[in-house]
Amino acid sequence: MRPLLTRAWRETVTDMWLAGPATLAMLVLIFIPVGIVAILSVTDYQFGARSFRWVGVDNYVTLFTDPIGRRALVNTLIYVAVVIPFSMGLALAVALGLHRLAAWWPWLSSLLRAAYFLPVAATLVAMAIAWQMLLHPNIGLVNSTLAAIGLPGRDWLSDRGLVLYTLAAIGIWQTVGYNMVLFLAGLSAIPQHLYDAAAVDGADRGWDRFWTVTWPMLGPTTLFVAVITATNAFQVFETVATLTRGGPAFASDTLVYALYREGFVYFKAGYASAITMVFFVVVVVLTLLQFRVLERRVHYR
Amino acid sequence: MLELRDVTRRFGETTVLHGISLTVVDGSFTSLLGPSGCGKSTTLRIMAGLDRPTAGQVLIDNRDVAELTAAQRNVAMVFQSYALYPHLTVAQNIALPLVMRHMNRFERAPLFDRILPSARVKQAGHRAQVGAVAEMLGITELLDRKPAQLSGGQKQRVAVGRALVRDPSLFLLDEPLSNLDAKLRVQMRGELTALHRRTGRSFVYVTHDQAEAMSMSDRIAVFIDGRIAQAGSPRTLFERPVSRTVAAFIGSHPINLLDVGAARGELEDPFGGFWPVGGEVPARLTIGIRPEHLSVVETRPAFAGHVAAIEYLGAEMLVTVRFPGGAELRALAPGEGSLPAIGQPIGLDLDPARAHLFDPLSGERLDLGLERKP
Known part of the structure; x- marks a missing residue:
């Protein structure tokens, strides 16, 4: 019996079945909303x-x-x-330490790894309440500790010059664990024979080893971590919303919080859409950068 | 001269090396030969200073080097995976040992390495040295490439160049040819032995390939289960293996090893035509005969059996002969001759001086020989 459709047509139908639903979902959930937001942003x-x-x-x-x-x-x-340099630098330092520690004291290394990862797994809104208590000007642990060693306390969340950096510190605290896990994965992928070769060639002390083998071999990981951290940092919202509401006097106002305020408090959908488009462009540029550079430079071709 | 004295290495509960003692004479080409997991690579890493023995001493020129790092020992190592730095060019890879040794931290730092006059002078010197090594190895046109753009054989040469550039007193090579294809491997064998002759330095070469070890070295240490089973020249290993394991490991065709009874000095078939001589004979013997030492004859054969299988290898033929009791011997026959068909009777002859007799229980060589009955 002759089949109803030719082979080429049957394959086309199969392709449509496989790729169609995902394409449709992307169209409905991403491209059309972006289009609508883009239109709204000029109204x-x-x-x-x-x-x-x-x-x-x-x-x-x-x-x-x-x-x-x-x-x-x-x-x-x-x-x-x-956030980017501190979060990445600290994460790399912690990852190097834990990677080294794992050879001597595996259980302590995994314990510390879990501890560093905890802020990533925890709900940031709940953690923000804990931070609020720690940073309270009068009864907070931070100021009492400073007082105990004879330093003056600060108004961490209501000092206009300080509040943004306080939020950045919380942001660093929150992302170090995630970046550390990425760096640990990168470190464990470095082949041992390169370290052996470096030892024979004379790069056997910590600093030389790091610059000869570890840092260059971590190149792809570092770039990936940088882009992830940047994308996350641009989206900072929870700490602003729960701790400062952008205050005092807009000293800690950020892009996404402004978008929330304009769109959902003042209902200015047009202006909020414009902010969204700016944010969208930043994320797209970062993503493209990641793909481009990751493909070309870092695989050493 | 490098000397290992009673070197033992344990990883947790498992002992990888059991009291290895070995001397590498200046200018020699010594192979560490053995199956995988026998401890030969660990031995090499201990020589290099990449690993430390649990017990025992490593001496270079009669000096204990336990406290010296790999770089301070002035040994060079070529790794099985080549271990080239993927982010550096070939020239930078080869120059790295020089940079690490001769330039201080300031001169190595980015930017400073271009500004400081001393750094520039040293770099010019390094370029000349790298150029000389590259020319010697025929990789001059590859100097600006990255390792990812090289073939296996080219990477191999770069790895050798990196070892060669700082004129080490000892070359350690860890299975350097095992990632190459068969033809290139034979070519690189010749290049490495030529390099050995030209430099006059000691080479220690780890391999699991007995043909490599036999053809390149002037001394071989056979490693079995973390012990040196036998150390000696390739000829000694081939002609007088100290145990059946060594005999089985050496030789391009596997040796025939037959377990036979020897009650009252009379050997069981198929060795009925021979007497064991030279001392007291145990009740059972393991007789080892290399296929190369058996020949196919038509008259007065020492062994008479039937052809069980023939493998044609071009220059020669490997014939398997089965005897009435079920025992089998493999013999080499010249490739151009003709052999009886499978199932037909065939006769073999043996030069009794070429037979090896081992104790069947311990596997050790017995100081006995075979003699053909008149």
Whole structure:
């Protein structure tokens, strides 16, 4: 009996079955919403309003020129610039230490690894309450410890010059564990024979070993960690929302918190959409950067 | 001169090396030969200083080097996986031992290495040395490439170049040819022995391939289960193996090992035509005969049986002869001759001086010989 369809057609139908649902889901859940947000970002639409006006790039102009919008942008950049190096540096140091420790004292190494990973697994909102108590100006553990060693306490969350860095410190605390796990995986993938060769060649002490073998071989991991950390840092929201609400006086306002406030408190959907688009572009650029550089430089071809 | 004295290495509960003693004479090519897991690579790592013995001493020129690192011992090592630094060019890979030895931390630091006059002078010297080594190994045109762009044989040469560049007193090679294809392996064998002759340095070569060890070395230490079963020249190992394990390991065709009764000085078949001579004969013997030492004859054979199988190898033929009792012997016959068909009778002859007699229980060589009955 002759089949109903030719072979080429049957294969096309199979392809559609396999790729179709995922493509459709991506279209409905990602591309169409992004399109809608992009359209909304050039209007003055407000939630619940029956009509809207086209305002062109006004929303974007506001974001980049209005003091509050600029503040959110600059704060976010400062936050990212602080979190990336410290979070990565600490994570690498911890990973190197734990990797070394695992050879001598495996159970202590895995215990510490779990401890460092705990902030990643824990709910940040719940952890924020713990931080709030620790950082309380009068009864907080941080200030009492400082007082015990004779240093003056600070208003960690209400000092305008300090609050952003306090939040950055919490952000670092939260991401070190995750980055550490990534670095540990990278470290365990470095072949032992390279360290042997380095030892025979004279790069046998810690620093030389690190620069000759460990650091270059961690290249792909480091880049991956940098992009992941940057993407996460740009999205900082929970600590801002629970600890400071962007205050005092917008000193800790960030991009995503501003987006939340404009969109869900003031219902300015058009302006919130513009912020979303800026955020979206940043994430896309970071992702492209990761793919490009990861493909080319870091595999040593 | 490198000397190991009673070197023992334990990893937790398992003992990998049981009191190894070995001397590597200056300028010699010594192979450590054995099956995988016999401790030969561990021995090499202990010589290099990458691993430390649990007990025993390592001496270089009669000096205990236990406290010296691998670099301080001035040994060079070539690894099975080549262990080239993937982010450095071939030239940088070869120059690394020089950089580490001759340049201080300042001169090595990025940027400073371009500014400091002393760094530039040293770098120029290194470039000349790297160039000379590269020319010797025929890899001059590869100097600007990264290891990922090289073939296996080229990586091998770069690894040798990195070992060669700082003129070490001892070369340690850990199965350097095992990742190459068969043809290239034979070619690299010749290049390595030529290199050995040219440098005049001692080479210690780890391999599991007896053909490599036999063809390249002037001394072989056979490792079995963490002990040196026998150390000697390739000829000694081939002609007078001290045990049946060594006899079975050496030789390109596996040796025939037959367990036969020897009650009242009379050997069981198929050795009925021979007497054991030279001392007191135990009740049972293991007789080892290499296929090379059996020949196919038509008249007055020492062994008469039937052809069980023939393997044609080109230059020669490996014929398996089965005897009435079920015992089998493999013999080599010239490739151009003709042999009886399978199942047909065939006769073999043996030069009795070439037979090895072992104790069947301990496997050790017995100081006995065979003699053909008149």
